[in-house]
Amino acid sequence: INAIDIEKKGTVLSKVDHEGSPAVNIQFATDTSYPGLNFIDTGDTLDLSAFSGVQAKLHNAGTKKLRLTLRVDNKGHWKDEPWNTTTISIRPGETKDLRVTFGMKNSNAPGYPLDPTSIIQIKLFANDKQSTPTQLHLLSLTGVAKSAAGASSSTNFNAPPIDGAFYKIDANSDLLQLGQNNTSVSIDESTGTAALKVEFDSSTQFPNVTFPTPDGGWNMETFGGIQVDVTNPTDRKVTNITMRVDNPSTSENPKPWNNEKISLEPGETKTLSLVFGGTASEPKYPLDSTMITGIQVFQAYPKEDSTLLLKNLRAYGSPKATPLPSWASTIADRDIPVTPPEWLGTRPPVEGDWVLTFDENFDEGSSPNPDIWNFKLSHDTVHTHEARNTAENVYIEDGAMVIKAEVRSGHHHDDPKLPIKEYSSGAVTTYDKWAQCYGYIEARMKLPTARGLWPAFWTMPDRGEASGLGKWVRRSTENKHGKGMEIDILEHLTEWGPGRNNIATHWDGYGDNHKSWGFSHMYFGPTPDGWHTFGLLWEPGKLTWFIDGYVKGVWENERVIDVPSYLILNLQMGRWATKDVDRASLPDYFKIDYVRAWQLEERMQ
Numbered sequence: 001i002n003a004i005d006i007e008k009k010g011t012v013l014s015k016v017d018h019e020g021s022p023a024v025n026i027q028f029a030t031d032t033s034y035p036g037l038n039f040i041d042t043g044d045t046l047d048l049s050a051f052s053g054v055q056a057k058l059h060n061a062g063t064k065k066l067r068l069t070l071r072v073d074n075k076g077h078w079k080d081e082p083w084n085t086t087t088i089s090i091r092p093g094e095t096k097d098l099r100v101t102f103g104m105k106n107s108n109a110p111g112y113p114l115d116p117t118s119i120i121q122i123k124l125f126a127n128d129k130q131s132t133p134t135q136l137h138l139l140s141l142t143g144v145a146k147s148a149a150g151a152s153s154s155t156n157f158n159a160p161p162i163d164g165a166f167y168k169i170d171a172n173s174d175l176l177q178l179g180q181n182n183t184s185v186s187i188d189e190s191t192g193t194a195a196l197k198v199e200f201d202s203s204t205q206f207p208n209v210t211f212p213t214p215d216g217g218w219n220m221e222t223f224g225g226i227q228v229d230v231t232n233p234t235d236r237k238v239t240n241i242t243m244r245v246d247n248p249s250t251s252e253n254p255k256p257w258n259n260e261k262i263s264l265e266p267g268e269t270k271t272l273s274l275v276f277g278g279t280a281s282e283p284k285y286p287l288d289s290t291m292i293t294g295i296q297v298f299q300a301y302p303k304e305d306s307t308l309l310l311k312n313l314r315a316y317g318s319p320k321a322t323p324l325p326s327w328a329s330t331i332a333d334r335d336i337p338v339t340p341p342e343w344l345g346t347r348p349p350v351e352g353d354w355v356l357t358f359d360e361n362f363d364e365g366s367s368p369n370p371d372i373w374n375f376k377l378s379h380d381t382v383h384t385h386e387a388r389n390t391a392e393n394v395y396i397e398d399g400a401m402v403i404k405a406e407v408r409s410g411h412h413h414d415d416p417k418l419p420i421k422e423y424s425s426g427a428v429t430t431y432d433k434w435a436q437c438y439g440y441i442e443a444r445m446k447l448p449t450a451r452g453l454w455p456a457f458w459t460m461p462d463r464g465e466a467s468g469l470g471k472w473v474r475r476s477t478e479n480k481h482g483k484g485m486e487i488d489i490l491e492h493l494t495e496w497g498p499g500r501n502n503i504a505t506h507w508d509g510y511g512d513n514h515k516s517w518g519f520s521h522m523y524f525g526p527t528p529d530g531w532h533t534f535g536l537l538w539e540p541g542k543l544t545w546f547i548d549g550y551v552k553g554v555w556e557n558e559r560v561i562d563v564p565s566y567l568i569l570n571l572q573m574g575r576w577a578t579k580d581v582d583r584a585s586l587p588d589y590f591k592i593d594y595v596r597a598w599q600l601e602e603r604m605q
Contacts, residue, residue, distance in 0.1 A: 011035055018059060018137050025061070026136040028126050036125025039141065046119040051143030053084075053101040054122060055176075060090045062135035065201070067128055067182065070098045073121035074114055077420050080385075084111050087127065088180045089201050096184075098124075099144060099176050103580055112385070113422075113452070113581045158214040164223055164315035166295075167211045170194045179210030179296070188309055195231070195309035200299045202306070208298030211313065217248070217293040220276070224317030226295060227273040231309040232264035238299070238306045239263040243274045246294030247287055248576055257294070258284045264308075272297075276319070288520060289319065327554050329523040334499025336525040340548040344533055348440035348598050349549050355604055358434060358441075358567075358597035362401045368394065373428040376413045377570070378460075378475060385574030388412040388421035394428055399593070400446075403427070403571040405453055406587035423581070427570030431475075435462040435564035439599040442535030442546070443569070443592055447492055450588035452581030454572040457490040457534055459565035477507045485561035488518070489545065490534040495578045499524050501534070503545050503553045507561075522552050531593060567595065 010029030015022060028035040040046060048054065056070055069087045076082030086100045105111030122141070126134070160166035167177070171194050175185050182204045188197035200207040220226075226245055232238045240261055247256040260274040278284030299306060348354050360372060368375075375391035382388060389412060393404045405425040412418040443457050461484035463474045469481060477484040484507065491502040504518030524532065524547045535546040541560050545553035571590040573581065 011037055013037070016137060018061075018139060021139070023059070024138040026124075026134065026138055028130045028134045028136070030130045030133065033129060034125045034127065035130060036123055039122040039124075040120060044120070046122075047117045048102075048119050048143055049116045051102075051116065051145065053099055053104075053144040054141070055097055055099040055144050056124060056141050057095065057097050057139040058090060059095040059137040059139060060092050060135075061137050062133075063092050064132070064134075065089060065091045066126060066134065066136060067201075067203075068098060068136075069123075069125055069127055070100050071121070071123040071125070072100045072102070072114060072119055073123070074112075074118055075120050076422060079419060080112075080422070082112055082114075082422070083121075084114050086179070087182075089182055089184055091184060091199075094184065095139070097176055101144070105179075111579060113579050113583065115583070158217065159219050159222070160315055165313070166218060166315060167313055169196045169311055169313060177212040179208075181210070182207035183209050185209055191231075191309070193311065195311045196313075198297070198308050198310060200302055200306045200308070202302040202304050205301055206298045207302065208296045210294065210296040213293055213295065217291045218295075218315075219290045220292055220315045221290045221319060223276075223289065223315035224319050225273060225275040225315070226313075227271050227316050228297065228313040229269060229311040230262065230264065230272050230297075231269040231311070232266060233309055234307055235266045237263065237265055238308065240300035240302075241272065241308065242298050242300055243272050244294070244296050244298065245274055245276070245287065245292055247291050248293050248578075256285060256287070258287050261300070273316070275317075290521075325554070327551055328519070328521075329552060331521070331523055333523040333525055334497075338525040338527050338548050338550075340527060340533060344549045345442075345444060345594065345596070348442075348537065349535065349546050349551075350440075350537060353601040354440070354598040355601050356596065357436060357439065357599045357604075358595065360401075360595045361399070362396050362592065362594065363399050364396075366396055367391075368396060368401055368428060372430060372433055374431055374433065375426065375428060377427050377429060377568070378431045378471065380413060380415070380418055382412040382419055382421060383575055385579050386421065387423035387425040387571075387573040388419075389427045389570070390414050390424050391426065393424050393426035401428070401569075401592040403455075403569065403590040403592075404587050405448065405450070405571050405573065405590075407583055423573050423586075425571045425573065427568065427572075429568045430566045431460075431462055432465065433566075435464065435566045436597055436599060437562065437564040438538050438540065438603055439597055440535060440537050441489070441567070441595075441597045442533055443489075443595045444531055444533045445490075445593065446531050446589075446591040447494070447498075448571065448588040448590050449494055449498070450582045450585035451495050452573055452578055453494045453588060453590075454575075454577040455490065455492050455494075455590040456488065456568070456570055456572065458486060458488045458568050459536075460486055460568060461561060461563050462566045463563050476509070478509050478513075479507075479559075482563035483507070483559060483561050484563060485559070485565075487536065487538070487543065487561065487565065489536045491576075493577050495580075498526065501547065501552070505543070505555065505560075507559060517555055517557070519553055522547070524548065524552065567597075569595070 012027040073083040182201040242261040408424040486506040488504040501522040502520040537544040
C-alpha cells in the first residue's frame, strides 16, 4: 500500500535511514489531540478484499513511550463507528507490528463488519497529546495476506484441543494475535521455559492483554474454566491481577462476564483459575461456555508500571454437573429428523375447548394487512450494529410473509430524524391492534441461514388503550397494573447453525431490577420441507414451549405475566448476534407461513 497523500495537520514527515533501509520519520504535532496521518486521498477508496487486514511496522526512535492506534474506515455515520482499530504501546527502542484485522477490534474481538472493498481511510495516530517532538519510524505499511484456511467459521462450535491449550505460549507464539491495550508483550525464556512477558502501563485504569477467539466464539462446554500460571518477576508486590472471560454483550446485559483476581508477592507464582459461572459458594454470572467471545488478563488501577510472566494458558477441568430438566433436548437432537403430527396447525397441542382467536395466513395481497400489523417496533431506539427496520422489507410472497435482511443503507423506520444504518431489515407487531391474555400462540416459519442474523418471535405486554395508561406503562414488564413480562418464543442466532433455539422471559424492566429466565440450548431436528412450527402455551403461573408439536421447554413461576400481550416478529442484526456478518450471503429471508392463536372458551366468557 503506497501513501497516496498524507494529511499532516502539523505532523512533520521526513525520510530517514533505519538500519540500512529507508523509512519515514513521524514527528507528531504537539499540543493537539490525536495527532496523526491519513494514507488515502479524500474522496478515494481502496479495494483491499485480497487481504485480511492492514499492518504497520513501527520503531520508536524517541525517548518516551507512545500509545498508537491504526484505524481503517468505511464510509458511514460516525455514531456507527464504521471502522476497525488496534491500539498498542511502544517503548523507546522497540520495534512492533501494529495490525488491524478487518471485522475485528484489536485484531481478536468482533468489531464493525468492515467492507474491505471500500476503504476510505487508513489512519495512524497517537492517542495522547505530545508535549515534545516524537521520533517514530514507519518502516512499512502492508496488506496482511489471508490464511489458506481462512479465519472465519459459520458455526459457533469451535472447540479448543483436548488438552485445553487454546493459545500456546512458546518461542513460536504469534504475538500479533494478541490484543495489546496499554501493554507490551514479548516471549521471555529467562527461566528456561517460554513465558509471555506482559508489561502493564500505569497511565490507564485497566491495561490488558487479550487472547484470540475464533469467529462465533470458543465452545468450551467440555471444560470447567480457564487458568494460567502467573509469576511476578519484580521486587515489589503486584495487586489486582485479573482474568476476565466474556459472552457477547447486549443492551439488556452489558456485562456478561466472569472475573477472578489474585495478588502476587515479589518472585511469587500462582495459578489464576476462573470457574465458568463461579462456584457453589460464590456464584457469578451464568456464563455460557459454548459462546466465549473474550479472554483477557488485566491489572486494575495500577499505581506504577508492572511486569508479569504468563505460562500454561488453557481451558481446564470439567463442567459442573448441573442436572438438566426432564424436557431438555440434547445436541444430538438437531440431527434427528422430525415428522410433525398431521393435526399441527389445526388446534393447540393440548386438549381443551379451544376457540381460534387469531388466524393470519398471508394468502392475499402484496403486503400484510395494516389493520392487523404495524410495520415498526413500538420504540425508535436502534443500537450500534443493528439493522434499520423499513416497511419495504416486509411483504407477502408465495403465501408467506417475508422479512428480508440485506445490505442497503437508510434511515431507521424511514424517518429522516432517525439514524442511518448500513443494513435493512423489517419487523411487524400487533401492538394496539390485537392482544390476548393466556391461551396458545404459534407460527410456522422457515429460518434464514446467513451468518449474523437473529430472527425472533416474541410477545410484549399491552394493557390496552382502555387502561388509560401511556404507551410505556402499557408495555411495561414491571409488576404494575398487573404482572408484565417479555416472552421469547423463538430466538435463533444463525451462527449457531440449524436446529437450535433460545427461549426466555424478562420482567421487572430492563434496568437495575431486570430479571430473566431462559434456556439457550433447545435443540430440534430437521423437517422434510425445512419449515418449523414454534408455539407457546400460556397458563396462569406456567409457560410451555413447543417446536413442531412437541414439548421443548417448561417454566413454572408465580411471576408469569397475567396481562394481555401482543405479537412481534422481526429479523434483527447486531447486539446479541455476531458482528461478523456474512455479507456475501445477503439478502436472506425470514419466512412466516401463518400465525395463529387460540383461547379456551371458558376464558372468553
